[in-house]
Amino acid sequence: MSSRNACYRRTPDLRMRPVPESGYCLVYAPSIPELLSVNTTAWLVLELSTGRDFDEITAAFHHEVAPLLTVFEAREQVAAALDDLVTRQLVVVGD
Amino acid sequence: MTTPHDAAAIGALLRRRGVPERPVVGVPVSEIRSDNFLGAIPTLDGAAHGTALGGLILEWKFQLPYHVLPEFLQFLTDNDLYITQSCAKAMKGVHYYGTYMGAAGQRAGFRTIWGYDSWDSHNEWAKVVAGGDNARLLEVVTELRSYWLSDPDSSQEHLAYAANVDISAHPFLSLTVAADKKANGK
Numbered sequence: 637m638s639s640r641n642a643c644y645r646r647t648p649d650l651r652m653r654p655v656p657e658s659g660y661c662l663v664y665a666p667s668i669p670e671l672l673s674v675n676t677t678a679w680l681v682l683e684l685s686t687g688r689d690f691d692e693i694t695a696a697f698h699h700e701v702a703p704l705l706t707v708f709e710a711r712e713q714v715a716a717a718l719d720d721l722v723t724r725q726l727v728v729v730g731d
Numbered sequence: 732m733t734t735p736h737d738a739a740a741i742g743a744l745l746r747r748r749g750v751p752e753r754p755v756v757g758v759p760v761s762e763i764r765s766d767n768f769l770g771a772i773p774t775l776d777g778a779a780h781g782t783a784l785g786g787l788i789l790e791w792k793f794q795l796p797y798h799v800l801p802e803f804l805q806f807l808t809d810n811d812l813y814i815t816q817s818c819a820k821a822m823k824g825v826h827y828y829g830t831y832m833g834a835a836g837q838r839a840g841f842r843t844i845w846g847y848d849s850w851d852s853h854n855e856w857a858k859v860v861a862g863g864d865n866a867r868l869l870e871v872v873t874e875l876r877s878y879w880l881s882d883p884d885s886s887q888e889h890l891a892y893a894a895n896v897d898i899s900a901h902p903f904l905s906l907t908v909a910a911d912k913k914a915n916g917k
Contacts, residue, residue: 651877651880651881653880653883653885654883656744659744659748660759662759662880664876664877664880666873666874666877670758671758671759671876671880672756672757672758672759673755673756673757673758673759674754674755674756675752675754675755675756676741676744676745676748676751676752677745677751677752677753677754677755678754678755678756679741680738680741680742680745681754683737683738683741684738696738699742700738700739700741700742700743700745700746701742701745701746701751704746704749704750704751705750705751713751713753713754716753716754717754717756720754720755720756721756723756724756726756
């Protein structure tokens with residue numbers, strides 16, 4: 637994962653098709669181009685990637701899921717989700 | 732269920748599912764429901780040749796806002812024949828039969844019709860996804876798919892050529908027919 641000070645932002649022009657009854661969201665980025673599926677956990681992290689840094693995303697994520705996850709567990713999940721989302725080019729990293 | 736559009740709504744959905752799962756970002760896996768699944772695709776023989784589109788048809792159904800209509804129709808004008816001919820060249824058993832617009836009564840509703848010779852023919856898309864000489868086709872079909880995807884109420888459906896369906900070759904269909912006969916005293 638990038639520096640903890642980096643900001644994370646959804647790739648522009650993402651097209652999203654929520655499938656809430658099945659707990660996932662289909663995501664398509666015209667620039668990739670590949671149709672992807674994100675589960676609810678990754679979907680929430682994607683939604684929170686609005687230019688926030690890692691700690692801000694983690695705090696917002698934990699706010700939604702506490703006390704089901706501890707802060708430590710939330711950090712782990714956010715880190716894993718951001719790794720995947722950045723690798724898949726659904727989220728871009730900036731300063 | 733309402734469609735979540737913000738973090739709070741997605742958070743609520745996440746909590747409703749209990750302890751959050753590990754995040755997963757991946758290629759979606761198609762779901763085939765077994766209660767009405769025709770595994771053996773009818774072959775086209777006799778009169779069906781030259782009249783039926785194919786043993787297996789896939790129909791994409793979607794609607795677009797009117798402001799997108801000029802752009803989409805231009806896209807089809809530019810690419811429809813290209814998709815048909817390129818699919819025939821790049822893949823075996825995969826056929827594109829065009830995209831059709833509602834001609835009476837519908838709003839800007841569309842149907843895109845694909846033909847497959849078999850379920851396995853779907854795997855032919857791997858050749859296109861790999862890019863290379865098929866990179867342009869990949870780009871164009873992806874764009875077509877993005878229009879389908881832009882409609883949150885879009886759907887798709889596989890249809891088998893009904894005249895040649897052998898009920899006895901489909902166990903669950905046979906079971907369903909038997910259950911209905913029993914329920915109706917037949």
